[in-house]
Amino acid sequence: MFTILIVDDEKIERDGIRGLIADMNYELRVAEAENGEKALEYLRLNPVDILLTDIKMPFMGGLELAEQASLAQPSLEIIIYSAYGDFDYARRALYTNASSYLLKPIDIEEFAGVMSGVIQKCTDKATQQRRTAEMMQGYQKGLEYEREKWLTDVLNGVQVIADDAALPFGGQPAALLLIDFKERFFDRSYEAFEQAAEQLTAGEYELLNLNEYQSVLMVPCPGSGGQKRIREMSEALAERIAERFYRYCCIVYSPVISDWQEISACYEQMEQTLDYKFFFEDTVVLFAGDDLAGRVPELVSTETLMADINQFINHGEYAGAAKSIELLFSHLSRNGGSSAIYVKYLCSDLVRNAFEQSARRQKADFQQTVERIFKSDSILGVKQVLLQALSEIEPDNGAPDESKRYIVQQVIRIVEKDFREDISLEVIAGRVSLNPSYLSHLFKKETGQSLIKFITQQRLERARHLLDSTNMKIVDIAEHAGYWSSSYFCQTFKKYYGISPQKYREILDE
Numbered sequence: 284m285f286t287i288l289i290v291d292d293e294k295i296e297r298d299g300i301r302g303l304i305a306d307m308n309y310e311l312r313v314a315e316a317e318n319g320e321k322a323l324e325y326l327r328l329n330p331v332d333i334l335l336t337d338i339k340m341p342f343m344g345g346l347e348l349a350e351q352a353s354l355a356q357p358s359l360e361i362i363i364y365s366a367y368g369d370f371d372y373a374r375r376a377l378y379t380n381a382s383s384y385l386l387k388p389i390d391i392e393e394f395a396g397v398m399s400g401v402i403q404k405c406t407d408k409a410t411q412q413r414r415t416a417e418m419m420q421g422y423q424k425g426l427e428y429e430r431e432k433w434l435t436d437v438l439n440g441v442q443v444i445a446d447d448a449a450l451p452f453g454g455q456p457a458a459l460l461l462i463d464f465k466e467r468f469f470d471r472s473y474e475a476f477e478q479a480a481e482q483l484t485a486g487e488y489e490l491l492n493l494n495e496y497q498s499v500l501m502v503p504c505p506g507s508g509g510q511k512r513i514r515e516m517s518e519a520l521a522e523r524i525a526e527r528f529y530r531y532c533c534i535v536y537s538p539v540i541s542d543w544q545e546i547s548a549c550y551e552q553m554e555q556t557l558d559y560k561f562f563f564e565d566t567v568v569l570f571a572g573d574d575l576a577g578r579v580p581e582l583v584s585t586e587t588l589m590a591d592i593n594q595f596i597n598h599g600e601y602a603g604a605a606k607s608i609e610l611l612f613s614h615l616s617r618n619g620g621s622s623a624i625y626v627k628y629l630c631s632d633l634v635r636n637a638f639e640q641s642a643r644r645q646k647a648d649f650q651q652t653v654e655r656i657f658k659s660d661s662i663l664g665v666k667q668v669l670l671q672a673l674s675e676i677e678p679d680n681g682a683p684d685e686s687k688r689y690i691v692q693q694v695i696r697i698v699e700k701d702f703r704e705d706i707s708l709e710v711i712a713g714r715v716s717l718n719p720s721y722l723s724h725l726f727k728k729e730t731g732q733s734l735i736k737f738i739t740q741q742r743l744e745r746a747r748h749l750l751d752s753t754n755m756k757i758v759d760i761a762e763h764a765g766y767w768s769s770s771y772f773c774q775t776f777k778k779y780y781g782i783s784p785q786k787y788r789e790i791l792d793e
Contacts, residue, residue: 285332285405286312290322290348292340300335303394309402319343319351326355332405338365358408360401364389431778434491434501440547450543451489452503458513459537459546460500460520461553463560464530465709467495470771472528479523483516492774494739496707499550509539517568525566533560534568554733561720562587562610587718588614589629594721596637598687601673603724608633608673612666627656630669641676690715691729694722695737702741703765708734742766743779750788757784 287304291297297315304311314331316322320342322334334352338345349361364385382404383397430451435441451457469476469492480488480500489501500520504513517536524532535553540546553571560567588611595604615626631653638649652672659665693715698706711734712719726734746764749755755763761772777783782790 284310284312285402286314286330287333287335288314288316288322288325288331290316290319290334290336290340290345292317292337296337300389303389303391304398307395307398309398311402319345319348322348323351323355326352326359331356331359333360333362333401335362335364338363360404362397362401428777430489431491432781434489434499435778437543437546438491438499438550451501452487454543456504456509456539456541457501458504458509458539459550459553460502460513460517461497461535461537461550461557462500462520462524463497463533463535463557465496465532466530466707467705467767468528468530468532469498470495470766470768473498473771475527476524479520479527483520483523492778494735494775495771496735504539513537513539514568514570521566521568531564531566533557533563533566535571536568537571558606558720558723559610561591561718561723585611585614585629589633591718591720592633593636594718595724596633596673597640598721598725599640600721600724601637601676603721604673605670607720608666608670612662616662623662626662627659627665630656630665633669634672637673637676687725687729690717690722691726694726694734698734698738698741702738702745703763706738739775739779743776746772746776746784747780747787750784751791757788760784 289297289300291300294317297317301313301315304313311333314325314329316325318340319336322336323343325331326334334349336345336348340348343351345363345365349363352359352361360382362383362385364387366387382401385393385397434451473492476498477490480490484500484502487503491499491501493499502513502516504510513536517534521532521534524530535556537549537553540549549571556569556571556573559569588607592604592607592611595601595607611629634652634656635649638652652668655668655672656665659668694711697711697714708723709719712722715722717725723734726737730737732740742764746760749760749763753760757773758769761769764772766772766775773784776787780787
């Protein structure tokens with residue numbers, strides 16, 4: 284509905300025009316002002332589509348009002364009316380933005396013709412504004428998609444644009460934040476999370492959603508002190524997530540990146556650091572490549588670490604066990620209270636398990652290693668003996684590999700069967716009786732992709748099959764593919780296939 288402002292110092296004139304508008308059934312919201320000054324004050328505070336004003340009024344005449352009103356609202360349609368004897372004023376009106384001129388007393392047919400013409404102009408402008416807004420919205424969505432595609436390619440090492448003008452933030456140094464949740468989050472709270480990110484970064488950011496559990500936030504780091512700023516931003520974001528969403532998460536932040544060619548390698552290091560999240564119970568902020576020596580008081584427990592190390596050993600992953608061994612010794616040295624005998628006993632137990640799982644099971648080798656452990660005079664010496672022993676023990680090349688393949692196949696079957704359910708890494712790890720950290724390591728090593736990415740792939744491939752072979756509504760396909768939000772499903776589908784589900788189906792129908 285359009286708004287008309289009637290301006291006349293005579294109330295009877297205003298009432299008459301209001302009556303004509305009502306009699307002719309014009310759908311207009313009517314406002315009134317008794318002089319030019321009050322009308323201009325109203326115009327500066329409220330949107331108005333049509334201004335109908337008398338010429339001669341106290342304080343400010345109609346022509347001056349028309350000039351000032353055009354400055355306040357340039358798209359305003361202006362109708363000026365006056366007595367016949369004021370024709371000279373009417374000629375001056377041609378130099379304003381006046382749309383029409385009416386003479387007093389107002390002729391009903393002339394009034395109807397002028398009003399219909401002005402309302403049509405307002406309608407045409409509103410239609411054009413809507414079309415322009417839709418075009419701009421489509422353009423912005425296109426730009427957003429291109430930025431997301433560019434960042435996805437860069438993270439995966441596919442493509443890097445060399446032109447600084449085309450890079451985010453004009454090619455200036457930047458940093459990445461990898462935000463990871465244990466439970467599904469972004470399919471329901473992505474927009475709210477983006478609002479929090481925008482407030483935190485003052486609008487300078489690029490946000491790429493990877494899946495329901497993970498997103499990557501890129502922020503500029505100009506000048507000195509960028510690393511400290513990114514750490515503080517990561518900690519502030521973690522606090523906001525806890526306060527606003529009541530969720531625990533892991534945030535891994537990168538070093539400041541000056542060379543955009545290094546983003547892919549940096550992101551790979553961030554994903555490796557993310558594996559440490561399994562040793563923390565609550566929200567944690569980690570630096571990519573950090574050995575976590577300063578974070579060990581927050582680790583879960585000695586028992587958890589021992590169980591994790593033994594799972595690596597049970598499957599012949601001695602090199603993979605080294606990371607958890609470093610955490611174990613940092614934990615023991617920082618926490619204190621553990622006797623030397625207790626530490627040596629733990630390490631002897633790990634060595635025993637390694638020998639039992641290996642192809643070499645000589646009793647003498649095991650005894651010699653244990654003797655070296657108990658002869659060590661420092662906790663560092665014990666760790667070195669343990670790591671050296673694991674590096675020298677040959678894993679069984681038969682059963683362990685077969686066992687790994689069986690586990691991965693078991694996980695794949697679970698995902699293929701239950702991808703519509705709320706399955707996560709932790710849930711699947713429990714179903715195959717493995718620690719999440721080991722399952723994450725094993726699945727990525729055997730398949731070349733993370734388990735979370737594999738789940739996303741299965742859901743989207745199922746959705747594409749349904750688009751190909753059924754007439755199901757897209758909202759129903761989203762639900763059938765395991766997505767709680769159809770809009771989130773459409774966004775994810777387009778990121779994965781480069782086309783929306785609706786467009787994909789239209790192409791199939793051509």
